[in-house]
Amino acid sequence: MTEELSIYSLKGIFKEILRYKIGIFSLAIFAFFIILIIYAVIAVPYDKTISLWNDSQAWLKYPRNAIPIWWGFLTGKNLPRNIDLSKKGLLNVTSQNPKKIEITYPFNYNYDDFPTDFNIFFKSNFKNEPPTVKIFWEKPNKDKIFLIEYQLGGEESTLYLGNETSIEEKLTEYLKSKLEYHPPYSVSVLRGLFVDTSGNINIEKGEYKLHIEVEFKNQEDTIEIEPIIYGKVYGIAGTDHLRRPLELALLWGTPIDLAFGLGASISITLLHLILATISGWFGGKVDSFIQRLTEIYMVLPFLPLMIMISLFYKLTIWKLLFVLIFLSLFGTGVKTQRALVLQVKTLPYIEAAKAYGASNWRIIFLYIIPKILPPVIPSLIISIPAYVFLEAILSLFGVLDPTQPTWGRIIEDAFRNGALYKGYYYWVLEPSFLLILTAVSFALLGFVIDRIVNPKLKEI
Amino acid sequence: MAVYLTIVVANAGGYVDKLIETEIRMNVAMAIKEDPTLRGYTEEQKMSLIESQVKTQLKMKGLDKPFFIRSLYHLRNALTLDLGTAMWMTSDSGSMKVKNIILERLPLTILLFTTATVLIFFINLFLGLKLSQKYGSFLDKLIVYLSPLSTIPGWFYGIFLLLIFYSWLHILPHGGFMDFPPPPTLWEKILSVIKHMILPLSAWLISSIFVGTYSERNFFLIYSTEDYVEVARAKGLPQKDVERKYILRPALPPIITSFALSVISSWMGAIITEHIFSWPGLGMVLSQAIGMFDAPVIIGVTVIYAYLLAGTVLLLDFIYAIIDPRVRI
Numbered sequence: 001m002t003e004e005l006s007i008y009s010l011k012g013i014f015k016e017i018l019r020y021k022i023g024i025f026s027l028a029i030f031a032f033f034i035i036l037i038i039y040a041v042i043a044v045p046y047d048k049t050i051s052l053w054n055d056s057q058a059w060l061k062y063p064r065n066a067i068p069i070w071w072g073f074l075t076g077k078n079l080p081r082n083i084d085l086s087k088k089g090l091l092n093v094t095s096q097n098p099k100k101i102e103i104t105y106p107f108n109y110n111y112d113d114f115p116t117d118f119n120i121f122f123k124s125n126f127k128n129e130p131p132t133v134k135i136f137w138e139k140p141n142k143d144k145i146f147l148i149e150y151q152l153g154g155e156e157s158t159l160y161l162g163n164e165t166s167i168e169e170k171l172t173e174y175l176k177s178k179l180e181y182h183p184p185y186s187v188s189v190l191r192g193l194f195v196d197t198s199g200n201i202n203i204e205k206g207e208y209k210l211h212i213e214v215e216f217k218n219q220e221d222t223i224e225i226e227p228i229i230y231g232k233v234y235g236i237a238g239t240d241h242l243r244r245p246l247e248l249a250l251l252w253g254t255p256i257d258l259a260f261g262l263g264a265s266i267s268i269t270l271l272h273l274i275l276a277t278i279s280g281w282f283g284g285k286v287d288s289f290i291q292r293l294t295e296i297y298m299v300l301p302f303l304p305l306m307i308m309i310s311l312f313y314k315l316t317i318w319k320l321l322f323v324l325i326f327l328s329l330f331g332t333g334v335k336t337q338r339a340l341v342l343q344v345k346t347l348p349y350i351e352a353a354k355a356y357g358a359s360n361w362r363i364i365f366l367y368i369i370p371k372i373l374p375p376v377i378p379s380l381i382i383s384i385p386a387y388v389f390l391e392a393i394l395s396l397f398g399v400l401d402p403t404q405p406t407w408g409r410i411i412e413d414a415f416r417n418g419a420l421y422k423g424y425y426y427w428v429l430e431p432s433f434l435l436i437l438t439a440v441s442f443a444l445l446g447f448v449i450d451r452i453v454n455p456k457l458k459e460i
Numbered sequence: 461m462a463v464y465l466t467i468v469v470a471n472a473g474g475y476v477d478k479l480i481e482t483e484i485r486m487n488v489a490m491a492i493k494e495d496p497t498l499r500g501y502t503e504e505q506k507m508s509l510i511e512s513q514v515k516t517q518l519k520m521k522g523l524d525k526p527f528f529i530r531s532l533y534h535l536r537n538a539l540t541l542d543l544g545t546a547m548w549m550t551s552d553s554g555s556m557k558v559k560n561i562i563l564e565r566l567p568l569t570i571l572l573f574t575t576a577t578v579l580i581f582f583i584n585l586f587l588g589l590k591l592s593q594k595y596g597s598f599l600d601k602l603i604v605y606l607s608p609l610s611t612i613p614g615w616f617y618g619i620f621l622l623l624i625f626y627s628w629l630h631i632l633p634h635g636g637f638m639d640f641p642p643p644p645t646l647w648e649k650i651l652s653v654i655k656h657m658i659l660p661l662s663a664w665l666i667s668s669i670f671v672g673t674y675s676e677r678n679f680f681l682i683y684s685t686e687d688y689v690e691v692a693r694a695k696g697l698p699q700k701d702v703e704r705k706y707i708l709r710p711a712l713p714p715i716i717t718s719f720a721l722s723v724i725s726s727w728m729g730a731i732i733t734e735h736i737f738s739w740p741g742l743g744m745v746l747s748q749a750i751g752m753f754d755a756p757v758i759i760g761v762t763v764i765y766a767y768l769l770a771g772t773v774l775l776l777d778f779i780y781a782i783i784d785p786r787v788r789i
Contacts, residue, residue, distance in 0.1 A: 298724060299724070299769040299770045299773055300769070301762050303728035303731055303732075304746060304758075304761055304765045305762055307746065308759065308762050311753070311758065332721060385611045386611070386613075389616065396735060396736075397747055398750060399750060411619070420619075420622055420634070421634075425623060425627070428619060428623065429623075432616070432619065432620070435612075436612060436616075439611040440609070440611070442611065443608030443609075443610075443611040444608050446608075
């Protein structure tokens, strides 16, 4: 089977793509990716992303394992979002000496589910001793419950209300007095705070108030309070086990993954092209040497080698790209493209070039390679997703640089933290969706270009 | 040759050397510690004794030679499957030898892998042949349009299958290769293994069926327009004979070639599929070794994969020779 050589230039190919519906579709996906990349670069600079992503302190005010907001709509319930009360406080100075203030935080709670957590972050400036706070909870039915008295542990301290068993006991007492029997369910702090007094686990909707009384030990002492009620949904992509918003990694995963795929695919294909041309053009010993080497490379255990190298030498993803290129140097592409070279070699214009004394390298780089480039482009494009998936594979084995937020890294995190078993499907599905989008769009584009540059396929 | 290259790569950073040296050092240190005649020695004297003994041992094994010679020594070890001792891992029977750890798991990998490739090969062949005869039908067009889906690798479909059949529907196991505890009778054991194989096999099948069928259909289409096929049809031979003797037979060599290439690349897919489905084969050994950073095992697995690939290529060469009479061994 001889392949016809293409009559199209690169520009011509692009024009032809627009004639196919699939071509336009895949180009639309690319436009989406490009917008995503530009947005990533402008909105959150790379260095900042990396340091934020790996900073465990940066995400304390985000909910843990929250599902995306739109996913929440699918459940048909109005799931709680994060409620940050710090801006809603109403200050009331109750006494000057000793200095005492009371801050009231009114808020509406109309969600169908309980929040996941409740923390209060304190920041205080004090002279001798940290201030003491008393926390009260006012339900929509105007019942005011005293929760806890707490002395700050230092300049910055956090009260994890969800973990306080004393609050749990007080809330149980409150419910017992209301129901006149012991509540039939186990009362956790968050349940106790938001449950109604019917005896079932229902949310009491309405206006709640959080009262915090602060007693300072000194006149000049000050305090900043940030109460946060953690929700079950967050943002467009949700958060992971370390409370990090996934959208950040998904966003930055796009340029990293695509750069890896494109870089690998383009450089490997071009190197194959050059080697194939050298092999086909010179023939003889050079040819047989390159061909034998290709056969050896064919049986090289590529993936275990990649894993081994990235594990032993602790390479970053970009250095690994070079290893990848080196390990694929003599791939099967060399063989298939050599067949093309042998056809081109006999064409009259090459004869002419030889006749006027063009050098070997001139013929190789200026006459042969540009001629066989178009038929190679489809395989170049189709192989891009394979390298993007390779990144995911390496991440799944946990051998890639863990500080880089990539799609594969998110899947690996999700797997390692049992997302499939605990039902955090969004965590796996979001990066997977982007991976599939990449794979399908590149495959379709390659498919279309293949039809354009290899007209024989049109007949079949 | 590939084994040699693997060794060279593994050794490029002196990794294999270092491993062997640590092993020797450990043995020597143990021997000296337990030697009652040396009890009177001070720590320093013992240390220098260890150093000198390690050096002689290295020299004895030829590890003080230049890189090239050294790599040949490692090659000899790899060829004789002398893969050294694991650092932490043990085989199920308790052996620390890398060779035992790997050989114990090898049959399971081969079971899954061979079943998958053979199944895929015949399904693709059959479907491709049928489609080429019903060229232009709805099913034919469907396969053509679905073929880009094959850029998504099998293990990736595996994630979704796990999500659907394990996490959501709870009808199939999430991984492993047999129920735990193992069922009593042999027959139930086989059934249990088959149940665990369904998901990995279907993941592979989904990923390869579209493009595999598509490319084989193309081969058959090219061959079915040949003159001798027309003649056979004109002679009034039954459709079955035409398909089998006149289309399938001459199309087999190129099909085997493309099959060979896909088999070679699918060995790599096997590693990650085993990881996803926790199928206790070589891929699992590799991922466990990565988890424990057990360097000798990682190198050993890589070497074994080189063997497997070389073996596959050799086997396919033989099949090629049987099918295509023009090829002589």
